[in-house]
């Protein structure tokens with residue numbers, strides 16, 4: 001999995017991938033940047049109008065992802081009925097783990113995700129709490145946008161989202177499958 005190949009749909013938006021060892025940069029225009037830990041689904045075989053029953057055949061694997069969100073900007077956009085691009089799709093808005101092959105998560109509809117900020121647990125939840133299943137999401141999105149190999153779909157976050165500050169250390173994991181950590185920095189200019 002390389003960042004170059006990955007586009008990502010979030011409410012029809014594109015987020016920008018951030019790999020290990022690079023900091024999450026807080027955009028200058030937000031004072032309320034939130035973490036959202038999420039299971040990411042990596043598409044292995046593209047398709048249009050994929051039926052739910054065939055959807056899992058299109059999955060290559062997974063990645064643990066952070067849907068970093070400028071909540072103040074999102075709220076402003078919501079109130080004006082505007083798209084959430086600046087809230088969700090800025091540089092470094094999508095820290096990701098390494099690629100997790102499909103076989104390592106046999107039941108993606110029931111895995112536990114967690115996130116800590118400076119060693120304090122903030123988010124913990126199971127993908128069984130998701131409103132829409134992974135097959136439903138793949139089928140629904142592919143009705144409107146043709147999925148391609150390497151696309152990454154974020155699936156929503158458990159409760160507990162909260163603000164991060166410069167110098168915070170975020171750690172997140174999926175059960176015994178993967179852990180990752182990212183530090184937060186202020187953008188220079």
Ligand SMILES: O=C([O-])CC(=O)C(=O)O
Pocket residue numbers: 036038067069155156157
């Ligand atoms: O930011 C939001 O309002 C919703 C979202 O990304 C999620 O639930 O994962």
Ligand SMILES: [Mg+2]
Pocket residue numbers: 036038067154156157
């Ligand atoms: Mg999210």
